[in-house]
Amino acid sequence: MIAHEMNISTDSKISLGQYLLNPFRTLAGGTALLLGFIIILLTAFVGALGNTHFDGVIDVHSGQAAPLWFFFAESIIDWLSIVLFLTVSAFIFSPTRWRFIDLLGTQALARWPAIFTALVFLPDANRRVNDFIIAKLTQSSTQLTIHPMDGVIFAFASIVTVVVIIWMVVLMYKAYAVSCNVKGVKAIASFIVSILVAEALSKVLIILMFKRAL
Amino acid sequence: MKILPTKCPACHNPLIVKSLVCDECKTEVQGQYQLPPLASFSPEDQEFILNFLKVSGSLKDMAKLLQLSYPTVRNRLDEIIGRIKLTEQQNNTGKENQ
Numbered sequence: 001m002i003a004h005e006m007n008i009s010t011d012s013k014i015s016l017g018q019y020l021l022n023p024f025r026t027l028a029g030g031t032a033l034l035l036g037f038i039i040i041l042l043t044a045f046v047g048a049l050g051n052t053h054f055d056g057v058i059d060v061h062s063g064q065a066a067p068l069w070f071f072f073a074e075s076i077i078d079w080l081s082i083v084l085f086l087t088v089s090a091f092i093f094s095p096t097r098w099r100f101i102d103l104l105g106t107q108a109l110a111r112w113p114a115i116f117t118a119l120v121f122l123p124d125a126n127r128r129v130n131d132f133i134i135a136k137l138t139q140s141s142t143q144l145t146i147h148p149m150d151g152v153i154f155a156f157a158s159i160v161t162v163v164v165i166i167w168m169v170v171l172m173y174k175a176y177a178v179s180c181n182v183k184g185v186k187a188i189a190s191f192i193v194s195i196l197v198a199e200a201l202s203k204v205l206i207i208l209m210f211k212r213a214l
Numbered sequence: 215m216k217i218l219p220t221k222c223p224a225c226h227n228p229l230i231v232k233s234l235v236c237d238e239c240k241t242e243v244q245g246q247y248q249l250p251p252l253a254s255f256s257p258e259d260q261e262f263i264l265n266f267l268k269v270s271g272s273l274k275d276m277a278k279l280l281q282l283s284y285p286t287v288r289n290r291l292d293e294i295i296g297r298i299k300l301t302e303q304q305n306n307t308g309k310e311n312q
Contacts, residue, residue, distance in 0.1 A: 024283055025283060028283035029220055029283065029285075102285045106285075
């Protein structure tokens with residue numbers, strides 16, 4: 001096939017905003033799956049370095065040390081939980097045919113902003129603030145204090161985390177809408193239900209895994 | 215080249231062809247001819263359909279050609295199929311009313 005013989009429209013011109021909020025216009029299928037899976041593993045690895053747990057589809061907590069495999073398992077449970085419920089939603093609401101590999105791949109890639117959360121929670125200051133908050137809440141120790149700089153670092157990490165979670169949810173929705181050709185109220189409603197149920201399932205699975213393994 | 219108007223600017227109903235002329239001898243044929251369904255699509259949609267035929271209907275090749283993802287191209291095709299069905303329905307309704 002000779003490309004110059006074709007009349008090619010300007011469909012492929014994509015702005016930076018589209019790359020950040022809807023990369024699935026140009027990226028899906030096997031490529032998205034490979035990239036997304038690598039990023040999920042990388043995020044889990046960086047998370048393990050700072051004891052940052054992605055312990056739910058849209059959940060992040062900094063805290064307890066665990067073996068490396070546990071962090072990988074958490075991230076994979078998160079990814080597959082949302083894929084499971086979006087698959088059910090797509091079977092019900094998609095008016096056309098769609099490929100499972102597109103949903104699987106784009107949902108993996110939609111999790112890429114989580115790497116920023118894993119990175120901002122790397123400094124030890126976050127753990128110190130975390131310990132301080134737990135101590136205050138449980139009143140287990142009144143001697144603990146925190147350095148103001150630790151507070152600033154923790155506040156920054158928290159803000160980044162909120163932004164990242166919103167960004168990730170937008171990406172997950174776009175991935176679902178593009179991969180399964182679902183639009184309008186049906187798309188939004190089925191996505192909200194799916195993400196809530198997937199969040200609950202992933203939480204339960206991770207807690208069960210935690211109780212059995214650690 | 216000018217874009218072929220397909221809808222009436224006053225009432226938005228489909229336009230029909232009233233006259234055709236030979237570019238060589240200037241013979242003119244007059245009548246009332248319905249535009250083919252494809253002519254009622256936007257130039258972008260027509261371009262998409264032509265390219266789709268040229269790649270033998272392969273969505274994967276279309277995705278490569280347009281540098282878009284497979285589901286994006288498939289969704290675009292589904293939209294066009296939807297418009298074709300709607301145009302056919304409108305044409306059938308128009309014929310029944312006549």
